[in-house]
Amino acid sequence: MVDGAKQLRLYRPVVHHNGVEESQSAPAAQLTARGAATRSRIVATAADLIRVRGVGGTTLDDVVSASKVSKSQLYRHFDDKPALVRAVIELVGERVIAREREHLGSVKTFADLQRWRDALVERNALQEGRYGCSLGSLANEFADQDSVARQKLHDLFAAWQELFDDLLRRFQREGVIPEDADVYQLATGFVAAVQGGYLLAQTSRDVTPMASAIDMAIAHLRLLGRATD
Amino acid sequence: MVDGAKQLRLYRPVVHHNGVEESQSAPAAQLTARGAATRSRIVATAADLIRVRGVGGTTLDDVVSASKVSKSQLYRHFDDKPALVRAVIELVGERVIAREREHLGSVKTFADLQRWRDALVERNALQEGRYGCSLGSLANEFADQDSVARQKLHDLFAAWQELFDDLLRRFQREGVIPEDADVYQLATGFVAAVQGGYLLAQTSRDVTPMASAIDMAIAHLRLLGRATD
């Protein structure tokens, strides 16, 4: 019945002055270093604004003035607003995954896991829970409005979940949790606990519920480990 | 630095023809049955639209035409858009809490809990995960933009969590889980698992991750129970 096509544009071929017809949100052939730098500056600025105000609350004029770029440049790099938002999703996604890989990739003990938890909670405490998870917020706002964006977000959550997958398998190899533990369920549960925790912290303006949600997931792992003894 | 005050209006006193000055989103003295019916029709329609399109994607003209009410009536019942959204939050919140109370209030065994889980997952499967949790989506979109709305949402999540609180205490009394279990942590963890599960289902267009997230929470309870034996 109702769909979100209102703000999305249909495919519209773009003919540049060089006569080459292009598709998608392609910004001409290839960029020089300078062009690439400007592009990333735009995306980074947009990401900041969107984190705070949301996609709907961020106008392109906001992005233009905040990134100190002229409007013509913004539209040379991005076809339209959805294209920019998708680029933002990619940037934010890379950042989050890189950060989590950094922390989760080397976790081998419960003490390590605890440090990961502390870092995550601490970072969120700095903003008193505001804005939630940068990925989660985007997912909530865009998943049902832009199928391309939804796919990207899905892949990102899958990547995050895979970090937990790897971690849990290490735990299995080390005998921290039993071999027959349902790794998929546990990894999913961890991602969900983190996301749900972010949301509760956001409405509470307090990180306590986020900490509790993650702690329950960790406690579950501990119990699983003990059950083997 | 940046706040979301852009779409919110400041307090603006309203003087009605009866000379009574009012505040908030008050729709005149009191409503007759007819007036109340129209008001609820507006809110219910708005809730439907917002669930599908989000707050930002729903215009007041959409609400007007979908609810078959004239614009002057909409503005007689609500001061402005945020006021309408707050009413939507209240309606949706009541619905969700009533539904959850219905299901959770009588849970006394793991089999009961499983039935609750199945119902929740099944309902979400009907829409293939789309739109997520009606409360969670609103929370994500409005928590940082409207402090009144955030407070309402906070209270609603707290009410939901209390249902788990009660449930867990019943479990304790029945000896299903130990007396010294951290009920607050568990209740929070359940709400977070549900919300995180909704989000993952939304980006996946598949309820499986939501089911897994909740299953992990239930599995944790089961393990807690076994630990006492």
Next chain:
DNA sequence: GCATAACTGGACGAATACGTCCACTTTAGC
């Protein structure tokens, strides 16, 4: 049956946002 609440229906103004366009300037690559 009268006063008042409830409502119609749409015109209207103001603001905002998206996206286009263009003449001109600056910067880099070879």
Next chain:
DNA sequence: GCTAAAGTGGACGTATTCGTCCAGTTATGC
């Protein structure tokens, strides 16, 4: 040093949306 990419800066058209207003109609309570 020439050429093409990169960028400025803002005017502009179009569309949308919020919120106001009002003259006239219909229902309702007592």
